[in-house]
Amino acid sequence: MKATVQINDLGRENVVSAGQDSGISLGADPLSPSDSVFDRRSSSTALNLGHFRDFGICSLFDCQMSSVEELPIELPVEKYFAETLAGLKDAPAESGNWRRLRGALATDMAKNACLTLAWVCIGLIFGTVCEDALAELRQQLSQSWFELKLDISRKIKPHHGGRKDWMLDAMPAVMVQSIYRMMVDGFPPEKKRLQEGAEIMIEKLTHLAHHEVAGFEVHGKAWQELRDDLFYPSVIQTPFANARDAAKTERKREVLQNEQRIMNKVESAAVLEFGQSEDATALTVQQLQDLMAARSEKKSSKRRSFMQDEPETSGAAAYVPDFNVDRYKDFAQKGEELFLSHLVDIYPENSLEEEVETLGALDQNFDRKDSSDSLSDDEASPDPLDPSRQLAPSRSQTLRAALDPTATVRREREKREAEVAELKRRNDLFTNAIEAPFAAEFRKRSWDTNMVSPLVSRLAPDRG
Numbered sequence: 001m002k003a004t005v006q007i008n009d010l011g012r013e014n015v016v017s018a019g020q021d022s023g024i025s026l027g028a029d030p031l032s033p034s035d036s037v038f039d040r041r042s043s044s045t046a047l048n049l050g051h052f053r054d055f056g057i058c059s060l061f062d063c064q065m066s067s068v069e070e071l072p073i074e075l076p077v078e079k080y081f082a083e084t085l086a087g088l089k090d091a092p093a094e095s096g097n098w099r100r101l102r103g104a105l106a107t108d109m110a111k112n113a114c115l116t117l118a119w120v121c122i123g124l125i126f127g128t129v130c131e132d133a134l135a136e137l138r139q140q141l142s143q144s145w146f147e148l149k150l151d152i153s154r155k156i157k158p159h160h161g162g163r164k165d166w167m168l169d170a171m172p173a174v175m176v177q178s179i180y181r182m183m184v185d186g187f188p189p190e191k192k193r194l195q196e197g198a199e200i201m202i203e204k205l206t207h208l209a210h211h212e213v214a215g216f217e218v219h220g221k222a223w224q225e226l227r228d229d230l231f232y233p234s235v236i237q238t239p240f241a242n243a244r245d246a247a248k249t250e251r252k253r254e255v256l257q258n259e260q261r262i263m264n265k266v267e268s269a270a271v272l273e274f275g276q277s278e279d280a281t282a283l284t285v286q287q288l289q290d291l292m293a294a295r296s297e298k299k300s301s302k303r304r305s306f307m308q309d310e311p312e313t314s315g316a317a318a319y320v321p322d323f324n325v326d327r328y329k330d331f332a333q334k335g336e337e338l339f340l341s342h343l344v345d346i347y348p349e350n351s352l353e354e355e356v357e358t359l360g361a362l363d364q365n366f367d368r369k370d371s372s373d374s375l376s377d378d379e380a381s382p383d384p385l386d387p388s389r390q391l392a393p394s395r396s397q398t399l400r401a402a403l404d405p406t407a408t409v410r411r412e413r414e415k416r417e418a419e420v421a422e423l424k425r426r427n428d429l430f431t432n433a434i435e436a437p438f439a440a441e442f443r444k445r446s447w448d449t450n451m452v453s454p455l456v457s458r459l460a461p462d463r464g
Contacts, residue, residue: 060187061426065119065129068136072128075186077114080178081105087177087235087243097166104152104167105174113144118179121208126433138212142458145213172213173226176205177239184240193430195240200434202227202239207438 054073063072085091085105090098104110116137123129129137149168156164180201184194194201203220210218227236234246283291 055186056188058187059189059426060122060126060183061128061429063122063128063187065123065133068133068140071119073186075115075118075182077111077118077178077182078106080181081111081114081174083181083243084174084178086247087231088174089230089232091247097163097170100156100163101167101170101174103155104148104171107148107151109144109148109151110171113141113148114175114178116141116144117175117209117212118182120212121179121205122183124208125204126429139458141212146459169226170230172206172209173223173230176202176209177231177235177243179205180239181243189426190430193427193434197434198239204434204438 055076058073065072085098085102088098088101119129120134120137120141123134123137148171152164152167156167180194180198183201184191187194206218206223210223231243232247232250234241234250235243238246
């Protein structure tokens, strides 16, 4: 099989011709869909874009991946593809390019490519994917992306090269936007930080996406201009928001602006005039004075009727029952009853009254023993360090501890401190991951005419 590959300034690899005597051997049909890593998985873990588990519940750092066979969560790629397409400028008119892009994103090749790219980016940025799984994901990404490009080349005629270039330019931008939106909605504990660092995250995801499929970094100004050309301004300003809602808001704004423009033209073209008809008769000065006096009297009567309300009605309206202290007695009584019912549920063997009576009897026995059982002269005092004296707390002591308000406050304080410490630890991990520079392999390097993209080198490692 022969495949001639050209790489342009943005890193696109265009398959120009295919035949025999290939300079790059892809092996025994490496582009067959049956070779997909996700297709080889069992039915229980197969890619199911309609049903996903735990999406929108767990933390980003809880999604540790040790094997591609077991994904931490199922990312709903198809749902966010549709959302991102709604945020494109060509969406309302459904232009030819938009319809072709929608058709390409509906294929399994595009879904697998976006899914693998998402986990590759998450693993490289936050370190949640082990090296073996990352290598397998990259291999799967290369295969899915190459299949997707061949599918686009087959569907677009050769003399429509501009359409193909637009598709290959738009595809990474659409995938990056979809991946970022899935991260925002899929990991609630990190949602706020992802929204605050939206610009940095979009830049990192774009950097990694172009590097994985092209092998080098695309210029920052180039991908920013591409996003400006593709998406609505509201999507660019708030990429973490739902693109459907942003597109609706943008379209409403455009409609209002058009209506305002029309109104301005009408007002400037035709000014309202009164008394200019042929059979109209102008009012006399006395008629105008009577008209204004009647209008003033009508307004004064309305004002007097509004101010002259009954005093008892106005006083009742000023009374706010929420400020009455008596209304809180019922709440306090219900709270006590609820607390007692919880204690009864905790100790089902004996009722709460029996427990309280037991505590009272124990207190009396201890007081009586302390007053009567004095040590004789020939009786030695027991050793306080004797292990036999270090007994486990009795049930009455446990109940005392449960009823002790200081113990409850201490437990709640310790729980809050643990939660704050864990939150701080995860925030530090997130900050370090965002601010950390890329490894040397992802940084800028000199141009090498003999270089091929990582995508092609993974498909043909013996030819690299």
